[in-house]
Amino acid sequence: MDTEFLACSGNTTRWLQVGTLIDGESRTPVTDGHLVFDAGSILHAGAEAPAPDLVGGRSAPDLVLPHHTLLPGLIEAHAHLFLRGGELDPDKRKSYLTQSAEMLLTQARRRIAALLHSGIIAVRDAGDKDGVGLALSKAYRERKTGDPLMPYIDSPGAAIHHRGRYGGFMGSVIEEHASAADCVAARVAAGADRIKLIPTSIINFKKGRVTAKPQMDAPRLRDLVAAANRHGRQTFAHASGDEGIDHVIRAGIDTVEHGYFIRPDQLDLMAEKNIAWVPTFAPVQKQIDHAELMGWDNDCLSNLKTIIANHQKSLIYADQIGVTIIAGSDAGSHGVSHGADFIYELELMEQAGLDPIKVINTATGNSANRLAFSEPFGRIKAGCKSRMILTAHRPQDTVSNLRKNQLCLFDGHVIPTSN
Ligand SMILES: [Zn+2]
16 A cells, blocks of 8 residues: 555545445445545545545545454543553652653653554643643643644643542642632633643552542532632543442532442432543553562452452443543553553453454543543544554454554554554
8 A cells, every 4th residue: 555645735635435434323334335534634544435526526535455344443532641651660650750840841842742653643641740741731822833743642630639538640639728619710720721630540450449438529529620610611530339330420520530339329410410431451561460570469369350340341341331531551550661661452352252343442432422521633534634544454354453563643644653
């Protein structure tokens, strides 16, 4: 295939026909689908050929690729871009964070440029206290023609937590402000695209449960969510342990992040209230993969395996009852690297029993339709940005095929990828 031909600029249009077209929303791919796009956006997609005036009177596609699959570029919905995730050594992780905000930003910039080579075209950053995510979000919005390519980024800035409780490395405390409303207003003034809350602690792997009481009760969360909504911002909550999850559901959060130990009745409520779930399998699975290095004994390892098995069951139940499931790897957390481990997150959802097309939808259309991004992407349909993956390796058979060589078509550029 002449990959250079797929590049385009200005309003030059390209008309492709591909063997399989996965649009990011539907359960059933289109066979022998047509796609017309220019550097800016998709002009036509579907089973029918485009109208002649859309393709300058051409009567046949410019390129017919019967063995290729086209799908939307991937959206990583939970990553901490300020953190180097692949690092396993706890001391090295700690010393990494002693660097200046400027150094952290320099390294994060390199990280995001690399993401396009994983087929990731957008990231919902999940928070940092040094302004790294906010600077990247601003850089994206203010980029000019000719600047290096970068994926769409949005960020909550510093996550909100309580003094003395979990979250200090990625957030700042609500006690710095007179009220919940003031705290949210300060985040918005700093440039936050959305509001990240830390209402619970993390899992105690030795005990196999969340042992600490939630940081925030439902009334406190309701105030924070209401304030965010008044500013037109979505909210997302780090929540593990069923007590804390109860609080965030009652407060009307937009997405539950992690959600370990979630109960079926809580998933029922989430389906009813259109609260989405970002289950982040990777950070816990990595504790299993590297148990020895992380210092876990056999009891602990068996706890971890039980936690993952229950999480898998919850995922399947959530899918059955129609909870919107969104893919996020928690890249940046211990052992979870940016890019490649997003594909690992997708593989873990497939291993849990979700079929590959549904998994692809969690990383494309589900995110795009639920997370109120400021630009249209993540779906193959007219009006969405030209940010797609073209591959000969059939991700519809297994998402592991997304690790194989493919092309990321991004605003008229052609970027080879590998994971
Ligand atoms: Zn996180």
